[in-house]
Amino acid sequence: MKLWGGRFQKQTDAMVDDFHSSISFDWRLYRQDIAGSIAHATMLGEQGIIPQEDAQAICQGLKGILSDIEAGKVDFEIDAEDIHMNIEKLLTERIGQAGKRLHTGRSRNDQVALDMRMYCKDSIRQAVFELKKLCQCILDTAAQHLETIMPGYTHLQKAQPITLGHHLMAYFEMFKRDITRLQDCYDRVDVMPLGAGALAGTTYDLNRERVAQLLGFSAITANSLDAVSDRDFCIEFASCVSIGMMHLSRFCEELVLWSSNEFQFVEMDDGFSTGSSIMPQKKNPDVAELIRGKSGRVFGDLMALLTAMKGIPLAYNKDMQEDKENFFDARDTYIKCLQVFCGMFSTLRFNTDRMHAGAGGGFTNATDAADYLVKKGLPFREAHEVIGKIVFYCIEKGRAISELTLEEFRSFSPLFGEDVFEAVSLLTCVRERKVSGGPAPQSVKAHIDAARAWLDSLSE
Structure with a gap:
């Protein structure tokens, strides 16, 4: 008989048992469920709601179940529906009547809300740990490429020269925001719901603050x-990791482009590439492509969670069982993608000569040529027009701006002098952009130093 079966005169249909059961996926909550039950039983004993000896027997029994689960000695039952009922059933079988006192003052509604909040806190900590490793790897690589010149792009068209270090630090900032977003989410997850009961609390003299203390929650x-019907925290977590996956996807898209024959900016390590079953020359960036593809999967998890919750009246409804599979999938996918991406990124080989050559094409120093004229006294709009004409001239002649003679420069404006060649060199273009946040080596180094200090502060 089901633990809730007293009111029923007929067994649940076997098909409904299978349809209704969540043990196939919520088994992974066993650590959180047992920890929550131990805290709850401890409080019940301290409050005199159940005998102390029963509370102690419950705690010892639960610790034994935890050891057996982690040793692979426990087979969960579909008939027991979920992880909560499976553990309670095992406990009662092992310690007898005392086990039946565990659920005093508690409902599965506030119990599952507690388990999910604890699991979400653990997931955030794991995701932040992986993000910190990736950020450290980016900082180390960026520091090696303060003067590695490459083209910067807008509209995927060459725009202005920057450095590889500067480019990589843009992604550091994205991942930094991902960390802070998850940290903000953690504050809202860190609220203890146990004691809410099914929806209206309980008449028992529970000490909810004590349970929160035992479980490491900052508030109740x-x-x-709201406590039993809230899944905002699951949705917020899925939103945070969806944004994180978007950032990974953008980075992967660039690496896919950069590894192509047309760019040749990077080469993937053999350990993070695959070949073709028919074309022997192929080296495919499959890892980057798969991470890019998995972003859509996580976005789908977020939409599924939002859709499951959008039409539910207060308080608990069975629809809310649908929170777990999408939450677990979003969590697993994101953390695995972070781990694999970090491994792939740390083994990349950058073709710095090719990057420098790429920056030399596409007139990436045209803005600097215009700025040269502005510094000579010409209004920017007139300088823009002059350089536009020079670019058109160079296109017709098949030459770069830096390849023009002084006479050719002066045919467009008498303001050009010998110093124009230094002004439009790629290294000058980069070094002179010393504004905070710019690509000048000294600016990027300052950015990296500040970023390292911030990253180190997270461990304090």
Whole structure:
């Protein structure tokens, strides 16, 4: 008989048992469920709601179940529906009547809300750990390429010369925001719902603050209805990791482009590439492509969570069982992608000569040529027009701006002098952009130093 079967006169249909059961995926909550139950039983004993000896027996029994689960000695039952009922059933079988006292003052509604919050906190900590490793790898690589010149792009057209270090630090900033976004999410997850009961609390003299203390929560929920029907934290986590996956996807897209024969900016390590079953020359950036593809999967998890919750009246509804598979999938996919991406990135080989040559094409120093004229006294709009004419002239002649003679420069403006060649050199173009946040080596180094200090502060 089901643990809730007293009111029923007929067994649940076997097909419904299978349809209704969540043990096939919520088994992974066993650590959180057992930890929550130990805290709950401890509080019940301290409050005198159940005998101390029963509370102690429950705690010892749960610790034994935890050891057996982690040793692979426990087979969960579909008939017991979920991880909560499976553990309670095992506990009662092992310690007898005392096990039946565990659920005093508690509902599966506030129990699962607790488990999911604890699991979400653990997931955030793991995701931040992986992000910190990736950020460290980016900083180390960027520091090696303060003067590695490459083309910067807008509209995927060459725009202005920058450095590889500067380019990589743009992604550091994205991943930094991902960390802070998850940290903000953690603050809202870190609220303890146990004690809300099914929806209206309980008449028992529970010490909710004590349970929160035992489980490491910073606060307790303020409303019992909200406590059991809230899954905002699952949705927020999925939103955070969706944004994180978008950032990974953008980075992967660039690496896919950069590894092509047309760019040749990077070469993937053999350990993070695959070949073709028919074309022997192929070296495919499959890892980057797969991470890019998995972003859509995580976006789908977020939409599924939003859709499951959008039409549910207060308080708990069975629809909310649908929170777990999408949450688990979003969490697993994101963390695995971070781990694999970090391994792929740390083994990249950058073709710096090719990057420098790429920056030399596409008139990436045209803005600097215009700025040269502005510094000689010409209004920017007139300088823009002059350089536009020079670019058109160079296109017709098949030459770069830096290849023009002084006489050719002066045919467009008498303001040009011998110093124009230094002004439009790629290295000058980069070094002179010393504004904070710019690509000048000294600016990028300052950025890296500040970033290292911030990253180190996270461990304090």
